[in-house]
Amino acid sequence: MLQIALWKRVAILAAVLFGLALAMPNAFYTRVEGHNDAVQAIEATGATTPELIAKRDAWPGWLPSGLVNLGLDLRGGAHLLAEVQVDDVYAERMDGLWPDVRDALREQRAEIGTIRRRDAPVGELHVQVSRPENMAAAVAAVRELARPTVTLTGVGASDIEVRGEGDMLIVQLSEAEQQATRDRTIQQSLEIVRRRVDEVGTREPTIQRQGADRILIQVPGIGSAEELKALIGTTARLTFHPVVSRTANPDEAPGTGNVIYPDIEDNGTYYILEKRAVVSGEDLTDAQPGFDQNGLPSVTFRFNPAGARKFGQYTSENVGEPFAIVLDEEVISAPVIREAILGGSGQITGNFTVEDSTQLAVLLRAGALPAELVFLEERTIGPELGADSIAAGQIASIVAFVAVLVFMGASYGLFGLFANIALLVNVGLIFGLLSAIGATLTLPGIAGIVLTIGMAVDANVLVFERIREELKSARGPARAIELGYEKALSAILDANITTFITATILFMLGSGPVRGFAVTLGLGILTSVFTAIFVTRLMIVIWMERRRPKTIAL
Known part of the structure; x- marks a missing residue:
């Protein structure tokens, strides 16, 4: 018999209502965004100005207030590509090492004579000794200062290399220590930049390492690249x-x-x-x-x-x-x-000024950058470009949506109408999940939603075609529907699991736009399978219980 237990019906309905409730704030984006900003400002500063109170009260506090964050290509903002001057860190390491080297060599003065530091290339320490014939004693004394290099894989070689060339003692960081220092410097720079950006309350910035010594910084909603540079470019x-x-x-x-x-x-x-x-x-x-x-x-x-x-x-x-x-x-x-x-x-x-003191406090709280950042690329993306992208995405989504609705209605009649309602629910659930996890929607993400709209009805098409086959075997409507869902289930799961695996790989190995596409595609697969297997089926079962048709025009 084609039946769904009462508790399953309640669970399906609750899941749908909960997902749509999470998606609802996106229909009032500006109002809810102002409410969230006002709540955050009041909690952070304790200020209760009439303007903040009005923005806070513009949206009921008991309703969900999570929003889908708009990415740089939709909201506008600033894009920077910075190079970390790791050589400065090497030079500082040598400057910091000099007092220890000087003290160690002074203990060998009887053998090596007087010492004097000389100018050297970046990352090297040159010390001239007056008795080069005893250079081996000087090298041995300085090598005693070496420490093991600590990396993610454990303890490796010494952190410094010491050698003598003529009357010059040369000290430099080992290759392993240079690599470890570079990695630590980049990671520390990433963390400091992230802290500074987070301090000013921007939403969902993209801050990630590129190559050996570069950092990509994309901050939606900030006024200009110059403003962003002033915030993060100061060593502080x-x-x-x-x-x-x-x-x-x-x-x-x-x-x-x-x-x-x-x-x-x-x-x-x-x-x-x-x-x-x-x-x-x-x-x-x-x-x-x-x-x-x-x-x-x-x-x-x-x-x-x-x-x-x-x-x-x-x-x-x-x-x-x-x-x-x-x-x-x-x-x-x-x-x-x-x-x-x-x-x-x-x-x-x-x-x-008040702005100067506020920015200086932000920089000091976040900490000093370990090395200077040199900006190789900077772009300011205006909100007009974002608005154009949103408009283009909306048009593409609407065209795809209407085309799918018309096709399903023309091909499957009343059952196509059920599938169309489930498609509407599916899109709402996608936005609900994006809001719940705080994901950022980018233009490739919109492409993922458009693709999901086309894929969302695939499961229903498989079920409906299977039901048609069962009806041709002279089975009753209820039995044909039940067998249609049972026999189509494996094909639905196989097709969507393989696509979900692809989306997972894109998310793990990709970056930036690729990950945005993978997120919306993966969530769309989950919601489309849920709506096809449970929501559409629940609507059909309720219709069957009320109408009890003898035949089905499918």
Whole structure:
């Protein structure tokens, strides 16, 4: 008998209603988007302005509010391709290694004589020794500083290579350490960029590695590529240095162990600072925009216990001395230490606007980039192009939809109408699932939906054709429908499982547009099988129970 248990009917109906409820906010996209932004702003800042309250109340809070995020090609935004300057990291590693190398060689002074550091290519450390005949002792002493290279596959070779050429001792990173350093730098850069973008609340950015040392950044909804570059292109390396003196001459020799940095105001003032920082931004745990005692924008910060201890100790020992706050080799301010700062927190003041202080706080919270980013490609995609893409996608979807509806209605009559209703439900369920998982819809994703519309009726066609065959065997309508579903089930599953496997492979191995296509195709397969096997069948069963036809015109 053609029957569906009551609990199955309730479960099917509940699944359909739940999926359509999740999809419903997309029909009121602008209103729901404003509601979500207002709720997020109120939770983040505690502000309850009339404008925010009005946007929040424009959509009932008890209704679903998840939206399908629009990708860069639909919403507009910024596209950047950046190259990470990994060589800078190699140079920093050599600079950091020099004090240890110097100390190790000084212990061998009796054998190797005096030492002097010389200029060297990026990523190398050159040390000249006065007694090259004992170079082997110098090489052996420096090799004692080597440490194993740690990679994802375990512990490998030494991190440095040491050799002697004439009177020159040459130290450089090993190939394994260079590769490990490059991977760590790229991964850290990816994470820092992602944090900075997430801090400003953009939806579904694409941030991924390309090649050996490049990062692709696509952020929908942001105003321009310049705005995005200003957000993520700053290294944001914050350090605190003792001040040696001030000068108006940028070419003045700072002296051994010192550096000369300009004032950020570009007022012709330069500061000679001790090169070694007392505290760095790595010790920061939080940074927030605020206002100083004069009501001017500022940034308050807080150190971790280690940073607070170093900061407190230095300020205790240097009351009355100037102390420079340096951001990316520019002096933000150089206040005089009035008293010991023991609480582990402080305030950065300067000629800031509210926007400047907010952006600086975002950069400091996200952390400093390990290396400079050089932008090789940048594009701003206007919302007009996105609107054109959406319009083109809508036209394609409508044409495909109407063509399928007409074909099914003309080919299968009333059963075709049932299949068309199931097709409408299927599209709604696709958008419901996209909203539930927070997926991003791109132009290739729309192509996946259009393809799904054509594929969605395949299962119904298989069932209906099988029912026709059973009716030709002089079986009754109920039995023919039951056998049609039973015998077509294996073919439906086989066809859709193979396509779903293809979509899964595209998602795992593809990137960007390919993954967007794979997501909508895979979800469309799941919903089309559900609607064909359960929704269409439920409608047919209900119709059969009410009409009890003796024959079926199929």
